Amino acid sequence: MQLLQDILKDVTVLESHGPLNVKVESITFDSRQVREGVLFVAMRGVQVDGHDFIAKAAEAKAVAIVCEELPAELASGVTYIKVKDSGQALGLMAAAFYGHPSRKLKLVGVTGTNGKTTSVTLLHKLFRELGYHVGMISTVQNQIDEEIIPSTHTTPDAVSLNALLDKMVKAGCAYAFMEVSSHAMVQQRVAGIHFAGGVFTNITHDHLDYHGTFDEYIKAKKSFFDMLPKGAFALINADDKRGPVMVQNTKADVRYFSLRKVTDFKARLIDNTLQGLHLEVDGHEIWAKLIGAFNAYNLLGAYGVAVMLGEDPVEVLTVLSSLNTAAGRFDYIVSEQEQITGIVDYAHTPDALENVLNTIQQIRTPLQTVITVVGCGGNRDATKRPVMADIACRLSDKVILTSDNPRFEEPQAILEDMQKGVKPLDFKKTLSVLDRKEAIRTACMLAGKDDIILVAGKGHETYQEIKGVKYPFDDKQVLQEALQLLGK
């Protein structure tokens, strides 16, 4: 419990009506969660405007209401606060409510289109091995040491985020590594959070449904580096052409990592096989278990962070070489009879799909057929659909287009969007099988001895989301069972 005036300390209040020395039990941005003593923050959303629920929140006995526009009638017994930006106010208030947990540990945020989950997972595992108590906030799951806390978003809302960081502090965590999504930046989910450092992995096509244009998407990512304080570090992938843009206005100490240029942290890819990566990092040779050239970037980024945080480079590389990948990231099985390699990967953007397929192309032999099963999610960026289908065709011998999480869209319509990207010459290598389980089974039926099947898009997800319902579905399990059933 905290006093409203203390929670408001960092917030620029434009107008206030009612006492400020009232006790706040908790903070919410959902009127349906308001009980007596709760502070309600009205947020403008994609679907509705939280300001429409101010009267409901007052009826439910909210102790105070923070909003961008005051209602015409003010209820008695409720304190009303007018601010310029509710999202920002929510972040600042949540941080104050939980006693600024992000200042009590070293928090590093990772942003970029691809590689965030892999990077924070590597960092969590690395710092655990180095002997620390460590927190992690990621798409797959949140973690405090080995305790798993299910995640609902890549970056939680401001209240859940501060509550989680507070739990980490109380568990004695010295470090926390979190993903910072572009949605989180636009919605100010990390306002009021203190970062010891930030990492930029890369930026390519995604989420244009939400951000509108690529420029807006870049701006959202850049705003993370704009908010980093003096004394923090910004570690940037110098091989991404947008790297320098990210740190144009940052106050943080900028460091670069690269596989191509001479930078602060430098690696060279010596070999890339199904057994892992052979790298030279800052003059030291290492073998890592992760597969795929893009993982050289994730490893190098994690190494850079650890060194920036004061860890011994050789010790860091020794631990990194022993680590496995995050769930559903180039996760693979090899069938018993016919040694068919079945790869499950979360590639759900054109860039990620291209990277994964390029990796497969690099490690395949000419005799192996590559079969790709891929779909695209509903209620998400539709422009990536034809592009992903084209990439799958270009870099595979056979392609089975299917469904991902259709959400509230018609799966057949999503499939048709994908089909538009298939070039006439590729028609004969493409099949469309709407049911994802059937699509994976078809790939297994088509596969011969030693062939490679890639099932892309859902990675670690253990469900398929159709019209608001999450049905159990696990790509890796379906793949494994189909290969077994077929006696392959």
Ligand SMILES: CC(=O)N[C@H]1[C@@H](OP(=O)(O)OP(=O)(O)OC[C@H]2O[C@@H](n3ccc(=O)[nH]c3=O)[C@H](O)[C@@H]2O)O[C@H](CO)[C@@H](O)[C@@H]1O[C@H](C)C(=O)N[C@@H](C)C(=O)N[C@H](CCC(=O)O)C(=O)O
């Ligand atoms: C597009 C998007 O990001 N939406 C987020 C947003 O929801 P919204 O804008 O639709 O909210 P809304 O339904 O319009 O409601 C507006 C406000 O009115 C409030 N409300 C609503 C109804 C009511 O009766 N009373 C009430 O007070 C709501 O609580 C909300 O504060 O605010 C919600 C509360 O914080 C989020 O849960 C929700 O995430 C949705 C579920 C989502 O799917 N988000 C994805 C796209 C996302 O954020 N993804 C990124 C990762 C992307 C990546 O892979 O890089 C992430 O960080 O997870």
Ligand SMILES: Nc1ncnc2c1ncn2[C@@H]1O[C@H](COP(=O)(O)OP(=O)(O)OP(=O)(O)O)[C@@H](O)[C@H]1O
């Ligand atoms: N550094 C990288 N560069 C390009 N592609 C990558 C990189 N790291 C991973 N990938 C590809 O992107 C996919 C997603 O990786 P990961 O989950 O680490 O990214 P993410 O940024 O967390 O994604 P999301 O935005 O969905 O949370 C992987 O399955 C892999 O195919």
Ligand SMILES: N[C@H](CCC[C@H](N)C(=O)O)C(=O)O
């Ligand atoms: N965190 C991403 C992942 C999407 C994964 C894919 N399986 C899909 O459903 O589109 C998003 O919400 O856009």
Ligand SMILES: [Mg+2]
């Ligand atoms: Mg992620």
